[in-house]
Amino acid sequence: MPRILIVGGGYAGFYTAWKLEKWLRAGEAEVTMVDPLPYMTYQPFLPEVAAGSIEARHAVVAHRRHLKKTNVLTAKVTHIDHATKTATITPPIGEPWEFVYDIVVVTAGAVSRTFPIPGVADQAIGLKTIEEAVAIRDRVLTNFDKAALLPAGPERDRLLTFVVIGGGFAGIEVFAELRSFATSLLKSYPQIGFDDTHFHLIEAMGRIMPEVSLKTSLWVIKDLDQRGAQIHLNTQLTSAVDGKIELSTGESFETDLIVWTAGVMANPAVVRHTDLPIEERGRLQVRPDLRVGTEDEIIADAWGAGDITAVPDLSGGGVGGFCVPNAQHAVRQGKLLAKNIVAVLRGEGPKEYLHKNLGAVAGLGIGTGVFQSGKFAMTGLLAWFAHRGYHGLAMPSWERKLRVVWGWVNNFFLGRDIVSLAALEHPRAAFEEFASRPKPASDAAAPAKAPASAAAAAKSSTTVPATKAAPTAPTARTPRAPRKTAAKPAATTAVATDAAVADAETVAAK
Template sequence: MRTILIVGGGYAGFYTAWRLERKLRRGEARVVLVDPRPYMTYQPFLPEVLAGSVEARHAAVSLRRHLSRTDIIAGRVTRIDHAHRRVTVRPALGEEYALGYDIIVVTAGAVTRTLPIPGIAERAIGMKHVEEAVAIRDRLLTAFDEAAGLPPGPLRRKLLTVTFVGGGFSGVEGFGEALALAGSLLRRYPELNPDELSFHLVEARDRILPEVTDAPGEWVVRSLRRRGGHVHLNTQLRSARDGHVVLSTGEEFDSELIVWTAGNGANPMVHNHTDLPVDTRGLLTVRADLRVGTDEAPVPDAWGAGDDAAVPDLAAAGDGAATVPNAQHAVRQGKLLAANLIATLRGRKPEPYLHHSLGAVATLGLGRGIFQFHRLVVRGFPAWLMHRGYHVLAVPTWERKVRVLAVWATAVPFGRDIVSLRSVQHPRDAFLTGAGPRVPAPAHGVDPPEGTSAGDARRT
């Protein structure tokens, strides 16, 4: 029985394994998936996780629950040696080891692209994983609690200042949802003045949302500005040391929360630690049928899809274009990859990947959105409904669909949950504070230290 090894459990990897489980005959092949996380993150829900409109765990699809016939390895592939059909796996615990395979599927995904800007590594937080979205939400809620106990002044202004860097879908959606959450919080904090809120979106280009045309993008900018957001176009972040933000325009301000969403970069493992062919950007070279290589030089038993693969875009007008790295392509590529892999196992010809865009849809906060399909543009509440409808259909498994719908339904009468659980990031703090300093047990006939009962001393 041949072993199919899937590197990465994101969209493309999860859907490849999911479809293989359904289509493979018993004993036809063994499927192994390696990923450091035990779940697939449904990234379009992260802005709503940030805003509290979606429960964090509902944006994560358990690999072990939904891939019951796949061998799941909790670890990270650090090197691919396809010439010898083996990879190096770094497990969560223990030493690295070699793992053999017959067929490899590389769907490791991209990584957050960072720049050497002073203060970013120390202060910023990304928005690519569930943990990050939860941390952003908790920090924003905690900042409101802390600011409410302070008199007006620089520290209070810093706590109520939020900066998003990057004007793509992640940045704009996260910024819009954070802005909406902050607006709703003000009703619960009469001590705070709306004028003290300062939300900044910094984009190096002259427009945001490159997936939509100019007019809808300009409408989004106007909408965010009407709601009190500061949108800085043609602007670069120069420094964020100690939370002091310096922009290329000369503007400076202190910001307690800095969110980095300035695009994705090539996966270092794919770029630097594999003998499979990669292009100048560090992406896996993939044919239209998702097999690694080119039409002239195919690589046997190697496949790739998703954000770490340069998949030819057959729907594009010009030659040489690759599909954009988004969920819409990754999901469909994963499904086709599984079908093509099975076809080759059974002696049939694989099909090329061809997908025409279904349009672009984004949430800009509760009840606000933007949708574009060719010349059709929908704005406001209808677009927001379309966003929710599309993604509840797109999130995999009925179990997750029902859970998300249940949270949305309860939010209608009860509103947002505004409890911060930032302390969960340091779960031992309360225990250590309660334990206090260790007091030695007194010798027989000796009184315990002043202020400490004998019982307390014995328990200590």
């Protein structure tokens, strides 16, 4: 029975495994999926998670719950040697081992692409994982809590200034959602006014959201401007050291939250450690039928899909002739990839991937959205419903769909939950603060001597008073001779005290 190894459990990897379970006959192949995370993240929901509109756990899909026939390994693939058909699997605990496969499917996705701008690596946060979205939400709430206790001034302004880098779909959506979130928080923080909050989006190009028409993008800029959110076009970030934003236009201000959404790149942990062909932009080279290779050469038993690959866009709408890295392509490629693998296993030919973009839809906060399909565009409330309807249906499995939709219904009647769980970053802090610890050996020995000292003090108190009670006259009037004689009782007392200490130590020892 052939062994199929799927490297990565994101959109493409999850859907490939999910559909293979459906279409493979019993005993036709053994499927193993390896991913360092135990779930697939539905990334279009990350902006709403960051704004508190969706519960974080509802935006992810547990691998083991929905992949019943797949061998799921929560680990990393750190090397692929297709010449020998072996992959190195590195678990979080224990030693790496070699996995021998017959067919490999590379769907390891993409990571945030950054540039060597001072301060970005230390201060910014991406928007590719559910953990990042939750951290952004908690930071906004925590900053509101802190700012509410401060008088007007630079520190308060820094806490209430939020910056997003990148004007693509992800950047605009999280920027607009955070603006909507902050506005909704004002009623719970009477110490903070609308004008106290500051939102800046930095975009190096001359427009935002290239997936929609220029007219639609201009409407988005105008709408955000009216909501108190500023977009800086043709502007580059030059420095973010210690949260101080410096722009190519000369503007400068300080912030406590920088969200980086300026592009992605193929997962370097995989593409840099394989003998499979990689194209000039660092992506896995894939044919239109999703087999690894070029037009002239096919790498047998190697497949790829999703953001880590350079899949030719046969519709002609892709940038540079390739499919853009988004969920729309990754999901469909995963489904086709599963069909093609099954077809090849049964001696049939694979089909080429062809998908014409049906449109783009984005949420810009509660009640506001944009929808673009060809020349047709829709904005406002109807577009927002279209956004939620599309992504609600696109969420894999009815179990996840129901959780997301039920959360939306709850929020409609009850409002967003505004509790910050920032303490999750250090969950043991409260326990450690008050936890009792064993005393050092030197300190532990001290209590054993305490009873001896007490016994000595008690013994001394019975002897010393007799000596102290004798002289009632002032010491200055006491002659020399009597003073020499009075020294004897003191010596006797000292001897008695030493004896008492010795006796007490003996008792304590026993």
